[in-house]
Each structure stands twice: as structure tokens, then as C-alpha cells.
Amino acid sequence: MSSTVLLVGASVLGGALMTSASVHAANAHSLIQGSGSSWSSNAINQWIADVQPNGIQVVYTASGSAQGRNDYANSTTDFAVTEIGYQENDELTGQEDTSHGREYAYLPIAAGGTSFPYQIRVGGQLVRDLRLSGLTLAKIFTNQITNWDDPAITADNNGRVLPSLPIIPVVHSEGSGTSAHFTDYLAQQFPDLWTEFNGNPALTEYYPREGHTIAQSGSEGVMNFLTSTAANGAIGYDEYSYPLGKNYPVAKIENAAGYFTLPTQYNVAVALTQADINRDSSSKDYLLQDLAKVYTYSDPRTYTLSSYSYMVIPTGAQDRRMTTAKRQTIADFLYYSICEGQREIGPIGYSPLPVNLVQAGFEQVGRLQDADPGVDLTQRDVSTCNNPTFDAADLNRNRLAEIAPQPLACDQAGQALCAPDAVAPVVNTLPPTIVTTAPVGTAPATTVPVGGATVQTTAPSVVVTPDIPVIGTPGSSDIPVLVTPDSSDLPVVVQTTSPVPASTAVVVRSPVTSTVTSSTLAAGPSTGHGPTPTTGPPAPGAALESGDEPEHVNESASSGFLTPVVIALVALLVIAPAIRIRISVRRRRADVA
Amino acid sequence: MLDSPAPDFADRQVDVAHVADAEPPDVPRRVNVRTFDDVATIVGSAVGSFALVWLVYERLFALAGRLGFVLLWYVVFLALDVIVSRFANPGPVVVDRLMSAVVHGGTVVVGAVVAWAAGFVFLRGWPALHHVNFYTQDMSGVRPTSPLTQGGIKHALVGTAIQVGLAVAMALPLGLGTAIYLAEVGGRLATVVRTVVEAMTALPAVLAGLFVYAVLIIGLGWERDGFAVSVAMATTMIPVVARSSEVALRTVSGALREAGLALGASRWQTVRRVVLPTARSGLATSLIVGIARITGETAPLLIVSGASTFYNSNPFHNPMNSLPLFVFSGVRSGEPSYATRAYGAAAVLVVFVLALFVLTRILSRKRAGFR
Numbered sequence: 022m023s024s025t026v027l028l029v030g031a032s033v034l035g036g037a038l039m040t041s042a043s044v045h046a047a048n049a050h051s052l053i054q055g056s057g058s059s060w061s062s063n064a065i066n067q068w069i070a071d072v073q074p075n076g077i078q079v080v081y082t083a084s085g086s087a088q089g090r091n092d093y094a095n096s097t098t099d100f101a102v103t104e105i106g107y108q109e110n111d112e113l114t115g116q117e118d119t120s121h122g123r124e125y126a127y128l129p130i131a132a133g134g135t136s137f138p139y140q141i142r143v144g145g146q147l148v149r150d151l152r153l154s155g156l157t158l159a160k161i162f163t164n165q166i167t168n169w170d171d172p173a174i175t176a177d178n179n180g181r182v183l184p185s186l187p188i189i190p191v192v193h194s195e196g197s198g199t200s201a202h203f204t205d206y207l208a209q210q211f212p213d214l215w216t217e218f219n220g221n222p223a224l225t226e227y228y229p230r231e232g233h234t235i236a237q238s239g240s241e242g243v244m245n246f247l248t249s250t251a252a253n254g255a256i257g258y259d260e261y262s263y264p265l266g267k268n269y270p271v272a273k274i275e276n277a278a279g280y281f282t283l284p285t286q287y288n289v290a291v292a293l294t295q296a297d298i299n300r301d302s303s304s305k306d307y308l309l310q311d312l313a314k315v316y317t318y319s320d321p322r323t324y325t326l327s328s329y330s331y332m333v334i335p336t337g338a339q340d341r342r343m344t345t346a347k348r349q350t351i352a353d354f355l356y357y358s359i360c361e362g363q364r365e366i367g368p369i370g371y372s373p374l375p376v377n378l379v380q381a382g383f384e385q386v387g388r389l390q391d392a393d394p395g396v397d398l399t400q401r402d403v404s405t406c407n408n409p410t411f412d413a414a415d416l417n418r419n420r421l422a423e424i425a426p427q428p429l430a431c432d433q434a435g436q437a438l439c440a441p442d443a444v445a446p447v448v449n450t451l452p453p454t455i456v457t458t459a460p461v462g463t464a465p466a467t468t469v470p471v472g473g474a475t476v477q478t479t480a481p482s483v484v485v486t487p488d489i490p491v492i493g494t495p496g497s498s499d500i501p502v503l504v505t506p507d508s509s510d511l512p513v514v515v516q517t518t519s520p521v522p523a524s525t526a527v528v529v530r531s532p533v534t535s536t537v538t539s540s541t542l543a544a545g546p547s548t549g550h551g552p553t554p555t556t557g558p559p560a561p562g563a564a565l566e567s568g569d570e571p572e573h574v575n576e577s578a579s580s581g582f583l584t585p586v587v588i589a590l591v592a593l594l595v596i597a598p599a600i601r602i603r604i605s606v607r608r609r610r611a612d613v614a
Numbered sequence: 615m616l617d618s619p620a621p622d623f624a625d626r627q628v629d630v631a632h633v634a635d636a637e638p639p640d641v642p643r644r645v646n647v648r649t650f651d652d653v654a655t656i657v658g659s660a661v662g663s664f665a666l667v668w669l670v671y672e673r674l675f676a677l678a679g680r681l682g683f684v685l686l687w688y689v690v691f692l693a694l695d696v697i698v699s700r701f702a703n704p705g706p707v708v709v710d711r712l713m714s715a716v717v718h719g720g721t722v723v724v725g726a727v728v729a730w731a732a733g734f735v736f737l738r739g740w741p742a743l744h745h746v747n748f749y750t751q752d753m754s755g756v757r758p759t760s761p762l763t764q765g766g767i768k769h770a771l772v773g774t775a776i777q778v779g780l781a782v783a784m785a786l787p788l789g790l791g792t793a794i795y796l797a798e799v800g801g802r803l804a805t806v807v808r809t810v811v812e813a814m815t816a817l818p819a820v821l822a823g824l825f826v827y828a829v830l831i832i833g834l835g836w837e838r839d840g841f842a843v844s845v846a847m848a849t850t851m852i853p854v855v856a857r858s859s860e861v862a863l864r865t866v867s868g869a870l871r872e873a874g875l876a877l878g879a880s881r882w883q884t885v886r887r888v889v890l891p892t893a894r895s896g897l898a899t900s901l902i903v904g905i906a907r908i909t910g911e912t913a914p915l916l917i918v919s920g921a922s923t924f925y926n927s928n929p930f931h932n933p934m935n936s937l938p939l940f941v942f943s944g945v946r947s948g949e950p951s952y953a954t955r956a957y958g959a960a961a962v963l964v965v966f967v968l969a970l971f972v973l974t975r976i977l978s979r980k981r982a983g984f985r
Binding site for chain 2: 052054056066067069070073074078080082095096097239241242244245248266267341586587590591593
């Protein structure tokens, strides 16, 4: 339920953001196709739905990182999404894993954590507070621990013994970047265990299947199997957005500081402050990640298996598939995704990119213009991205990592288990700031036109009180505003849903920090951007109410339809011969005697 | 012994003319008659077995599972039917009744399975099917949380229609041409061709998709658009059309061909004006069977096509979605609203294929007689 509201809130934000983001409409757009990782496909599909009202059409197929890179190399797609770069040598087949000469550049698009959803039913109820240390996790997935009542698992859970139930490890069957992330962790933290299981000490995208391991295709396939009734005792690995979307429990994993943590956007942001990003712009692995220090980071808030996901974009001037329109589409899509789009992926299970990576990403997008001067990349300023990791005062600080809450005391190894729903509260100690952005389609102006501006505050639980001098109706403050908090403390967007007269003042008061901030909006030409476009996401006000509708979408035909079917079958069996009665008193002929 | 007079058989008057009157009249044996005894036995056995199984299954053993209940009930019903019949009927009647119940039961099972497969899809897809937007909108901009009043299968419907149409346009002339060659021209090469065509009817459609992907898309650099899918579909359809068209052409009597040739027509004129019109309904049937075969093929779509959410009516540019691919990607995603829409799309597909088969049946009835 809460994830539904979060998702709806995210989609509303996305619609609102898209109308206010700087998308240049000078160049035509062309449909672009991409394929690759299912790890980040929830975020990508979210962005695709966001940009669609603005004429940017993207088709994305989540077929796995290996297939994505392969499709890109064969020039059958316009971009690829992958967790690891081209390996030069495919470990499974010994064949080359290169781009076959097609020029490319990497840029990170999303951060997140690889989580471990599980299904353990005790007395018909789902267990929701499992926690595992790294070693136990490694042993489970290398078939050394095969039952949930194993003493190692009991020790991790501070003596809580699970019933005897065989463990079913669920892995990805396709060449998956999620497998690559997980096996990289195993290879670096538990090299002996991993080498013995895999045969060689390197990471792999093709998780070896032995024993009771079940392999399913794609992140969705793994989740579909895990949530099925036949999978009691199963544990798999998927990006956190998948189990979050299905409200399924994930195991808390022990980090190097001895705390069991979840892959929330805060913990992932903390962890990835230790990621080593390749900064050599002449290297072919520019911007790729080295996560060795992430695995050993001793901050108690860290989530160990955090990582970035990358997009592969074509930077060749002679690229066979690329036209100016396609490059423009890729550029605009990326400018939305790594800038504004980062706002909404936090609540759905990812973590927004830090500012330095967004800047590097913008530079990579600039290479599209190097290849084709017809691409229009003006008006791209990273400081205008309403990214929650940005601290407007100091762009080098990662705000999310700073406000990340410390884990609860019960999450420490050796302490009794926390209650399943216990969450560390996020307390924001920064004063609210107001950031205004230019609306769509107009040149930047010194005054911000009404209806297209957003007022942003970083305070939690904001109550917006427009203190507006309305011409003609003095004292009236009855202007509808929309407040969409998407988590306990992330920036809140306040947007007017109907045109407001000139010199409108908007006052923002925060009950937590007791600060009052105000800004003045100047009236400008009506651009019609106040209400969201009709073809786009639903009207903001309506969306929040309709957020409950999807819950009623579930099958109206429950198992109750079985009964009338059975009765109908039985009636057929009984009545069908009766219909053919010729009630007669004819005696049987002697010839049957 | 010789004293007693021998019986005088000559005295016995045998009326030859009326021999037949002494026999009972010839009444045809009715095989399907149902007596009250039959009905009562069946009804009684059904009710009695239900009660018995309910007692044992639910109360005594407290087992769970409706399927087990129904199966056990059926078995006990048969046993009770036999036992009750034996009281008042001779052996053959008992066996007759038993086999009748078994045969009827088998039919019901088969019919129920087919009805279940189609009905289940309708049942699960109904929440999406009864909205008008389901047929008039595509899925662009629709998120997992969007209600069913948004989004639809317009792009998939149009995609299927265009892809099937293009496939038919490519496969029909080739298949028909092959059939005409096999039926009219013949010869040693025809035997080889016929063997190849029959083998190709068993070609898994996924191989057709792989062929298009490897040769055309990667090798020749084609786009992954609707036309590539049509080529894969046509590859699957040609042997089906060729084979059944050849059968249809063979049903045309040779006398007609000879008559045409005897009247001075050339071979092509004979084919065009005599053979093809005569076999028209059979050819229509083979075409429809081919269409029904390729409409539901998902394997080549998975490899060749990309599941786009946008409406696209240009088969030569940009990917096209289609009904089977929509169903696959919707159910696979695990999102309840997507899955419901996918069931709705599957229901539309079932209706479409069912309509095609009904059309086939109607057309094939006119095959009796010429024209």
C-alpha cells in the first residue's frame, strides 16, 4: 500500500517534473530502442513513462546485461544498459565481449542495492525479519547451507530458530548484471568459497547452477517464482525495487561494522561514497566502478551490495544507426533521467546519483554533440537538477549520505531481532531552501512565469500556506496547491494547479525546524503548463486519490469461481443423459438376454 | 412296431403361404433408447456416490482438494452404477452402461478442459475487457499503478493485423504457387519439394525467428520492425498453406482438367479458369488455417521484435507490438494490472482465432458439389 502511494507520488512528480524540466524542442525526436539490464529497468521504465508526454519515445527491453551489450555490438539497438563494461573476453564461451568496433561511452544512470528477497512461511505467515551475515549468504548460494534451521542462520538471527525447510536458491538464468554484482562481492569477500564453487575466481554474469538452485529469467522471473506458492523456502537476489514493489521481505545483510542493514536509498548512498570511479577520461573504462572499498566500509549505515548501473551510448560520428534526431532523443532522455528523474527513483528502491557523477554524465552526453554538431545541448546546468543528493550550498557533499539515519540498536550483530516494521527515523536538520526552475519551452528569464515554476523545500511534513494577495478577493488564501511528500524528509514539490495572479507570494513553513521561507512568483505569459498535459500522467489532484484504485485491480475472480464450475460439470454429467430420456415402457428385447 | 401306424405327416397341413405370419413382425432394434430404469440408475448413482464420497472425503478423512473430490466421486459413481445395474439387468446391459458412462465422462473432460482454457482467460481478463479504452488506447505513459481505465491494446491489435496481413501477402502467392506446381506440374522434382514442404510444416516457429534475426537483422542490418516479424511469420506459413492447398487442388476431379484441355485451353488457362475456382473453398480453408497458425506464434516475436508501448502503424520503421508479445510481457512482468490487461489481450486473441475456425467450418461445408 505504501509502495503504491510512493509510486503514484513518484509518477505525479515525474509528470510535474517533466513539464518543468528544460527539454529543448528545437530538434525533432525519433524513437530509440535499447536493451540490457533488468536490474535498473524499473527506473528506466519510470523515466520512459515520464518523458513520453513530451514526444520522447523510448522502447526498452530488459533482456539482461550481456544481451544488451551484445545487441549494442550488433548495432540492433541504439543504447544498452549494463552493470559491467565490455569484458573483452566472455567468460562462459571464451568468445569476445566487445562492441565490434562500434564507438561507445559509459555513463552511470542509477544507483541501488542488490537485495535478497525470500519466502519463508511459518504457520502460513511470511517471516519478515530475517537477517544474514555475508558468510552465511555466501554459503547459502554456494550450496553449503541447505536448510533454514542451520546453526549459522540461527546464530545470525540471535538464536531464533527457523523451522526445518530446504533452502531453494533462486538465481538469474540469463547473462545478468545482477549476477555480476553478486558474484563480484562473493569473489572479493569469500574467494576460497567462490573459487571452489565456480571453478575460477572471477565474477560472472552466468551464475552456475548446481544442486537445488533454481534459475529464472530476468529480475521479474525471479520475483514471480519467489512469490509463488511452490517456493516456500526460496531466497533469490534482485534489485531492491522488485521486492519493494511487491511488498516482499528482504534479508538484512551484515556490513563490515557489524550492523544488519537494508538497501534503502540512504544506506546505498552512504556505501557508494566509497566506490572508486575510473576518472581517466582516456581509458575505455572511464566512469566504471570498483567496489572493493564498498564491501569493507565500516560505516554502520552501509549496505554492502550497493552499485551503479550504466548506460552505453553511441558516440561514433559514423554510427550506422544514428541520426541527429536519435542523438537528440538520447540526449534529452538522459538529461531528464540523470537530472530530474533521479528524484523519483529513491522511493521506488534505487538511490539517486551523486552530483559528481551527474556532472560526468552530462559530459558524456556532450560527446553526442561532438559526434554530430546538429544536436542541441544548450541550457543544461547540473545545479538545476532537483536531486536529493545535492546540497545547493556545496556541490561536493552528498546530502543523502549525510542525513542517512544510523541503524537501530537492535540491528547490531548479537542483539535481538528488530520488529519487522521498525525503521530508523530520518531527521532533517537543514533549513528549508527554495529552488525555482525554468519551465518548459521558454528561454530562461529572470522572472519565473506563474504556473510553470516549482517551489521546493527540504523540510519534512511541510504545510504550505499561500499568503497571497489576490486581486479582487482580498484575504482569500483559497488557492489550490499540491503538496506531494514522497518520503519523510526528501524535498517536497509545491506546485500550483491553477493560474495565480501576479506577484504571488508563497510562504513555506516547516513545523520541524520552525523556519519560514518565502518567495515571490512573477506573472508571465500563459504557457498552459500549469495543469499537466492531458495525454500525460493524470492530473495531480486526481492521481493521489486514484492511487488506491490499483489495489482493487486484483483478480475479482478468486478461487470462488471453481465451485460453480464444478457444480456445472457435475450437473452436465447427470442431466445430459436425462435430457435424452424417452420415457417409455418399452421392454427390452429378448435379444439382449 | 410295424403294427402301429406311422404318423402321417402328409396330414399335417403346412400353409406355406402364411409361414411369414407366424413369425413376429420385423421391428428395427433401437440402440439409443433410454428407459426410466436407465435414468433412475444414473441419477441415483450420482447422488448416492456424491453422498458417500462427501462422507468419506470430507468428514472421515478430512482431505482437501476439489479435484480429488471430483475424481473420487466419478470413480465411485461408476462403481455404484455397475452395482445397481446388476440387480435388474443382464450382464451386457451393465457393461453397456459402464462404457457409456466412461465415454461420456471422457468427452466431458476434454470439453471442460478446452472450455476452461478459454473461459479462464476471459474470466481473468474481464476487468480490463469491459473498458472501451482497452481497445482505443495504447500503453504509452501507462505505469504499473495506473488503473485499468488507462491503457489498452490498440497498438498490439494493429500490430498483429498489419504483421499478419503482410505475412499473408507474402506467403499466399508463394504457398499457392508451390501447391499448383505440386498438383499440376508434378515430376521428380515435385517429390523432393513435397518432402521438404512437409518437413517444413513441422518447423518450430522459433527457428524461423532465429533465421530472420541472424540472417536479416544481424547479417543484413535490417531493422527490428514489423516487416521482419512478417517475414518470420511467412516462413512458418508457406509450408502450411502449400500443403493444404495442394490437398484442395487434388480434390478437383481430373475429368474437369481434361475437359478444359480438350476444349483447347492451355495448361495455365485450365488452372486459372477451371481448377482454382473449383477448389476455391478448399483454398480459402487452407488460407484461414495458415492465418490461425501464425496469429498466435510468440517465439519469433520474442527474438525479432521489441515490445514497444507506442502505437505504430508503419511496419518498416520502428518496432511494433503484437497480441502474443503483449500477453507474454504483461504476464511476465508480475504487475497485477499488466497481467489483467494481458489476459484481456489473450481473450481477444482467442476470440479472433475462434472466429477464424468458425469461418473455416462454414466455408468447408460448401465444398460438397462443384462450386
